[in-house]
Amino acid sequence: MSGLARISRRFLPFADAASDELPLGQLLRLALFQVSVGMATVMLLGTLNRVMIVELSVPATIVATMIALPVLIAPFRALLGFRSDTHRSAIGWKRVPYLWFGSLWQMGGLAVMPFALLVLGGDTVHEVPFAGEVLAALAFLMTGLGLHMTQTAGLALASDRATDETRPRVVALLYVMFLVGMGVSALVIGWLLSDYSDLRLIRVVQGAAVAGVALNLVALWKQERVRPMSAAERAAPRPKFRDAWADFARGGVAGRLIAVVFLGTMAFNMQDVLLEPYGGEILGLSVSATTLLTALWAAGALCGFALAARMLARRANIYRMAALGVLVGIVAFSLVIFAAPMGSTVLFFAGAGLIGFGGGYFAISTLTAAMTMPAEGLAGRGLALGAWGAAQATAAGLSTAIGGATRDWVNFHGLAGDLGAALNDPATGYSVVYHAEIGLLFITLAALGPLVTRTRRPTAGEEPASGFGLADFPT
Secondary structure, eight states: OHHHHHHHHHHSTTGGGOOSSSOHHHHHHHTHHHHHHHHHHHIIIIIHHHIIIIISOOOHHHHHHHHHGGGGGGGGHHHHHHHHHSOOOTTOOSSHHHHHHHHHHHHHHHHHHHHHHHHHTTOSOOOOTTHHHHHHHHHHHHHHHHHHHHHHHHHHHHHHHSOTTTHHHHHHHHHHHHHHHHHHHHHHHHHHTSSOOHHHHHHHHHHHHHHHHHHHHHHHTTOSOOOOOOHHHHHSOOOOHHHHHHHHHTTSHHHHHHHHHHHHHHHHHTTTTTHHHHHHHTSOOOHHHHHHHHHHHHHHHHHHHHHHHHHHHTTOOHHHHHHHHHHHHHHHHHHHHHHHHHTOHHHHHHHHHHHHHHHHHHHHHHHHHHHTSOOOTTOOHHHHHHHHHHHHHHHHHHHHHHHHHHHHHHHHHHHTTTTOGGGOSTHHHHHHHHHHHHHHHHHHHHHHHHHHTTSOOOOTTOOOOOOOOTTTSOO
């Protein structure tokens, strides 16, 4: 039986991410909140995006504005995480109430979303000015608030329950579950909406709302230990957010980490809406060929997660790992830039895969740094993870908008001849964005430098953690 247990531990994905404090069954169940977040992300950034533009004929400017609205909630993730750190309840829950109410906000936003979009698309007769825009904006804001609240509280709960040894593998599992949620949801929702009608849109989006709250209910069930609080403890004044933030940022490590996350995410995400158009417009790739870019990016990201889990199991320097991800990104964007003058699709596809690898390796490293920050003083893990999520989500939204606008502005003037004959080429706008990303990556390296020497190393005689295997990450 002991031999069988060792075999199952070796080949069952993420089996050694479990611990006595967080058994494997509870860990996998807790990770379901990432599936619901991935599903909501697909709805906001993919499915509803296409439905509004194609089926409902909503102007692209309005669509872009609606999609950007959830980013406005992202800076408040630090506050949400801090509130979950200091929440007072009679039974002692801290994270579960925020997971639950985040689920309700997410469900409510998706529940009213299809009706708001139908009003926005002009399918209903009404005399209220801007009713569609206001209703759709509220639906997107509600969904975004629920998404950010659920993910912040869920990550904090997972970090609370994981041990120092298993926390890196828990991080990898949560990231993979997020990708699984996005991938499976995209396939299922796309199949359900293949024969589009207004009634089917309502059914699918509201079905996703119910599925999300059901997944989160299963995820949070009996996950947080009950620590009853007396009436005096509940009545005691709570710490102030500004005091907790000052405590969190003391010494410069936290503030610099947030700056690194913001800069690195900006650098890796400016090309989000440009990579496939670059392949089609500049390299002449077909639609089927450019769709492979997403698969290559995802495969690269999964490889980055796998290597990160292996290095973290060996207690590698977290910030050195983040720097390696940045260096891979510099090489990746260089390959993409050289693909155009050399007319090489091989360089282009290699660059796309390396962008995913470098971005995934960087994200896992910085998230682990946030999750492993000591929960001391007024600053808890919820605040640290909320700050990481705020920086990451805000930078992702801003960089996508900046990248698209920069490409359009440069190409408008370049093709008009305002920048000279040498830059009168449709590849100029793309190239400027990719060069800007390389510049941001070098700035990220400079910001990372002082953090490299501040990570704890194994002491003399201390054994490193067990090696990486299939139990750490699925193939």
